[in-house]
Amino acid sequence: MNPPSSPPPPEDPGIKLREHSYDGIQEYDQRLPNWWLYTLYGAIVFWIVYWFAHMIAGLATTDGAKVDAAMTRLAATKMASSIDVTNDKLFWEMSRNPVFTDAGKQTFVSLCVPCHLPSLRGKSENPVAVGPDLTDTAWIHGGTPKEIYVTVAKGVIAKGMLAWEPVLGQKKTAEVVAYLLSHHQPGETITAEVSK
Amino acid sequence: MSAATPFPKPLPPGSRRPAHRPAVDSVTTINTDGSRYFLYPADVRGVFTHWRQISAALLIAIYLLLPWIPVSGHPAVFLDIAERRFHFVGYTLAAQDVWLLFFGVSGLGFALFFLTALFGRLWCGWACPQTVFLEHVYRRIERWLEGDASARRALKLAPMTASKFFRRAAKHTLYLVASLVITHLFLAYFVSLPEVWRMMHDEPGEHWAAFLFVFVAAAGLYFNFAWFREQLCIVICPYGRLQSTLTDDHTLSIGYDAKRGEPRGKLHRDQATCNLIGYKAPEVKLGDCVDCNRCVQVCPTGIDIRHGLQMECIGCAACIDACDEVMAKVHRPAGLIRYDSFAGLSGDVTRWLRPRTILYGVLLVVGATVAALAFSSVKPANFLVYRAGGAAYFVGADEVRDQFMVRLVNKRTAPATFIVSTEGLPAGLRQSGFESPVTLAPMAESVSPLVLQIDRKVYTGPFKFTVRVRDAARTFTLTREVEFMGPDARLLEEEDHDKGIKR
DSSP: OOOOOOOOOOSSTTOEEEEEEETTEEEEEOOOOHHHHHHHHHHHHHHHHHHIIIIISOOSOOHHHHHHHHHHHHHHHHHHHOOOTTOHHHHHHHHTOHHHHHHHHHHHHHHTHHHHOTTSOHHHHOTTOSSOOSSSSEESSOOSHHHHHHHHHHOBTTTTBOOOHHHHHHHHHHHHHHHHHTTSOTTOOOEEOOOO | OOOOOOSSOOOOTTOOOSSOOOOTTSOTTBOTTSOBOOOOOOOOOSHHHHHHHHHHHHHHHHHHHGGGSEETTEESEEEETTTTEEEETTEEEEGGGGGGHHHHHHHHHHHHHHHHHHHSSHHHHHTOHHHHHIIIIIHHHHHHHHOSHHHHHHHHHSOOOHHHHHHHHHHHHHHHHHHHHHHHHHHHHHHOHHHHHHHHHSOGGGGHHHHHHHHHHHHHHHHIIIIITHHIIIIIOHHHHHHHHHOOTTSOEEEEOHHHHOSOOOOOHHHHTOGGGOOOOOSSOOOSOOOOOHHHHTOTTOOOGGGOSOTTOOOOOHHHHHHHHHHHHTTOOSOSEEEEOHHHHTTSOOOSSOHHHHHHHHHHHHHHHHHHHHHHTOOSEEEEEEEOSSOSOEEOSSEEEEEEEEEEEEOSSSOEEEEEEEESOOTTEEEESOSSOEEEOTTOEEEEEEEEEEETTTOOSOEEEEEEEEETTOSOEEEEEEEEOOOOHHHHHHHHHHHTOOO
């Protein structure tokens, strides 16, 4: 190992040495490439413009405003395609239209049959089934279409009935309700059923 | 061939540097005032140049052709972002398999470590897209339109004439065309060629993201290959900087045999034509290096390899070919500049087997083995079992119930039928859901409930069981262990006892 000594002078007299010396090691003080410096200056200028536009002048839309606008658009689209889920008459109309009931049946078969059985008869058909009978006129959580919609949409957490609206969306949930109602008649007598 | 232009090279205006000569204490391509010193590397011929041209042609062909070759209905390499399916020569991965990327990236890292420890920067000189496109596409265009190094240098200094203008315009047009071809094909890897073709015929506004990407990336490539060039390797690329931590005295690199070459000196005519005419040997016996500077003139990063291995060296071997050609002319053995280790160049034997290469090799083998196992574990379907929302379990009058959701993903491009079954369930347990096989459309997925009920008189506490998915053709099986949750059985017993229910 060579003893610490001052570094050899650079071949080029244009290169300066920095004054600092660390354990006998000195650094050359070379100029950065111009393209590198221009990139840095450009970034600084960009930062000032960006900061001015966003924080001072309010020229640019803030992220918060963009999110709000997007949420408003989303809500508008939803509302445009949403239906009045408190309108019993509408549900009864849907329940007589095969476009809705067929789509509802498809969802029902893939998601609801493990508890309510393909026949919709649940515990009436098989006492060990999880879900209650959906074809009889006795209802635990209300038998009007809008009450049935709420039961399907929000679920009955204590019993294990899941909230399906967050999963399926309003349209598919309403279709399932229409499919259930296709097993019923408008104006039939509704009785209250006490859960076992 | 242009004659060797002696140093100093003509200086660009504004440079304060007295003589622009490669030195170890500064970067050749950056002048003292920070301006760029543009290089004009001379033409070179030889074995390595020949093989580099062949390997580059092969690599470019692979890059350009992969999106055109269909393998089982998809391009050979197709990273389908829209469908989240990634096709590699008939092997399809889904978004759910993204964890394999870890093995891909770390595998590349280990392989690079291992190869760097053995062979130095083989990657940079032979396979890096920067070198491949620059040397074998853009510099070729430049060479074709503007001539060799001295002609290019002269053109740069010449006043603007119609001829110079058209040559320059043609060069930059071809640069732009090449950049656009590269970026359009790059896009094809992600959206497929027919889709790129369709987008090219639509209004840019309809696919503004793709349009912007292709043109901004092409502008970046144009800037890089037309002007930036070796600055990327010297200042931006981290691999060159990592090099010093990955290599040692026994790593193969391109080096100058100083023992043989020094002291360098100009060749004297009488020395070459022998002693017949009364040649008197010089006082100092000169080495083999004739100081012709060819190695410096051909260097694409502007270094003098005779200063030893430097950070700028991309290992392109141009100086080897240049020196070998000169050595042949002066009837001296080739290999004054050659692929060799520091040890080899100083007269020792290169040791290939050393702690570093063994460690990197072991890491590579371990990594490759784990990666092979991981990739072989990928099945054409994914499945997941999770607890349905609400309470973790439900206790009824007669039963304890757990509700699960089973998510199935068909990763195949053909319809598939899956049989979901449960194993390790105690007797007296009732399962509903998945009584019959599930058929999924190509690349479709489904989520369905799986409900398990156990008679509370039989229930003895939480237990683990297995959910198994087989495809109907029995080519694979996937399993997951799930816990059936419930209260402590003694609590139920007590409750029944309090209510007077007989068990």
